[in-house]
Amino acid sequence: MMEETWVVAVRSIIAFLTLIIYTRVLGKQQMGNLTYFDYINGITIGSIAGTFATDLSSKAWIHFVALTIFTIITIIFQYITLKNRTISKLMDSDPTLIIQNGKILEQNLSKMRVKFDELTMMLRQKDVFDITTLDYAILEPDGSLSVVLKPENQPVTAKDMHMHPPKSKLMTEIIIDGLLIKQNLEERNKDINWLSEQLKKQKITIQDIAFAAILPNDKLYVDLFKDKITEKIDMGDYEGPF
Amino acid sequence: MKTRFWLLYVLPICLILVFVAVMASGSFLKKPFGTDDRLLESIQMLEKQVEGKKWTEAKSQINYAMQAWDKIVNRIQFSVERETIYDILGTLARIKGGVAAEDDKAIMEEVYYFYVLWDNLGD
Numbered sequence: 001m002m003e004e005t006w007v008v009a010v011r012s013i014i015a016f017l018t019l020i021i022y023t024r025v026l027g028k029q030q031m032g033n034l035t036y037f038d039y040i041n042g043i044t045i046g047s048i049a050g051t052f053a054t055d056l057s058s059k060a061w062i063h064f065v066a067l068t069i070f071t072i073i074t075i076i077f078q079y080i081t082l083k084n085r086t087i088s089k090l091m092d093s094d095p096t097l098i099i100q101n102g103k104i105l106e107q108n109l110s111k112m113r114v115k116f117d118e119l120t121m122m123l124r125q126k127d128v129f130d131i132t133t134l135d136y137a138i139l140e141p142d143g144s145l146s147v148v149l150k151p152e153n154q155p156v157t158a159k160d161m162h163m164h165p166p167k168s169k170l171m172t173e174i175i176i177d178g179l180l181i182k183q184n185l186e187e188r189n190k191d192i193n194w195l196s197e198q199l200k201k202q203k204i205t206i207q208d209i210a211f212a213a214i215l216p217n218d219k220l221y222v223d224l225f226k227d228k229i230t231e232k233i234d235m236g237d238y239e240g241p242f
Numbered sequence: 243m244k245t246r247f248w249l250l251y252v253l254p255i256c257l258i259l260v261f262v263a264v265m266a267s268g269s270f271l272k273k274p275f276g277t278d279d280r281l282l283e284s285i286q287m288l289e290k291q292v293e294g295k296k297w298t299e300a301k302s303q304i305n306y307a308m309q310a311w312d313k314i315v316n317r318i319q320f321s322v323e324r325e326t327i328y329d330i331l332g333t334l335a336r337i338k339g340g341v342a343a344e345d346d347k348a349i350m351e352e353v354y355y356f357y358v359l360w361d362n363l364g365d
Contacts, residue, residue: 003319010320014261021254056324061265 004056011060015052018064019045022071027078035092035141045070092141099137102150112139123147168216175212178225188214195220268321268364272314281310285356288337292349297341304338322364330359 022045034042048070052063081088098108098119109119119137122145128134133153138146158165172184174195185195198220199205211223274280284307291300311334315327333356340349 004324007319010264014264017257018261021258024254059265059268059323060321064261064265
């Protein structure tokens with residue numbers, strides 16, 4: 001007896017796992033850095049995977065082939081645009097200057113089909129509320145805006161102040177869900193004795209800890225499973241039951 | 243390093259190969275694997291029985307064919323179009339009706355349509 005539910009279940013599993021494998025092969029380009037073409041291509045691949053799972057009127061094989069071809073072409077184009085700058089520019093377009101010396105370049109703006117409202121919104125998102133504080137604004141191929149403030153409006157850096165701040169370090173997690181990550185502890189040149197001493201001071205054990213990390217200043221940050229928060233903050237905006 | 247190699251290369255490649263095997267197995271799985279799923283042979287015999295107007299034998303032959311089709315569907319349903327499955331079921335049902343009515347012309351039309359559907363099944 002043919003059971004449609006089973007067929008859809010099997011095809012969904014195949015589509016899901018194939019999509020995981022293919023997206024892993026396609027690489028780790030950040031979502032925010034996708035160009036418009038990458039975005040549309042991603043949607044198309046997702047759509048093919050969707051019909052792969054549910055469209056029983058055609059063979060699963062047909063959708064699998066389409067998914068594979070789309071992935072292969074994307075990889076080929078990724079490789080070509082990596083090696084050939086001209087094709088890369090053709091495919092991904094150029095960044096476009098839309099503000100120069102605080103003046104909006106209307107022609108470039110209309111070429112990119114960006115409205116003034118959208119421009120002011122993007123500026124606000126970049127914390128720019130006064131257009132005259134800008135030297136340049138550039139519309140990137142992924143649709144985001146990059147801004148260069150005039151020198152007098154740029155924030156003061158440690159270098160400007162001739163200061164020598166300590167070298168930057170990272171936060172290193174050493175306990176997750178009550179489990180010690182020895183490798184990370186050693187990475188920060190600490191040992192289990194140092195950790196036990198720190199925990200003893202706070203009268204807690206490793207098993208009580210949900211998350212612990214060594215901060216850039218070498219101090220220990222600890223978050224317990226029991227947070228002991230008495231004052232609850234309500235983030236909801238209506239009284240409803242949920 | 244070894245685990246990473248297995249997880250990143252061997253496992254995905256094996257999965258893709260298994261998926262391809264499942265999806266492309268239709269033309270292999272439609273072939274008979276026992277004595278109760280010889281659909282094509284059964285229809286070919288039915289054709290001869292209808293030509294010889296042996297209606298009693300044709301009746302049991304079409305019943306066998308429909309049961310054989312039920313068995314084959316279980317195997318091929320993951321790799322062939324649902325429409326083709328329904329088309330073949332429809333043809334068998336019409337052949338059964340033709341046998342009941344002892345209408346050899348109608349049966350012959352359906353039998354030849356069945357051969358085309360069977361040839362394309364899983365290809």
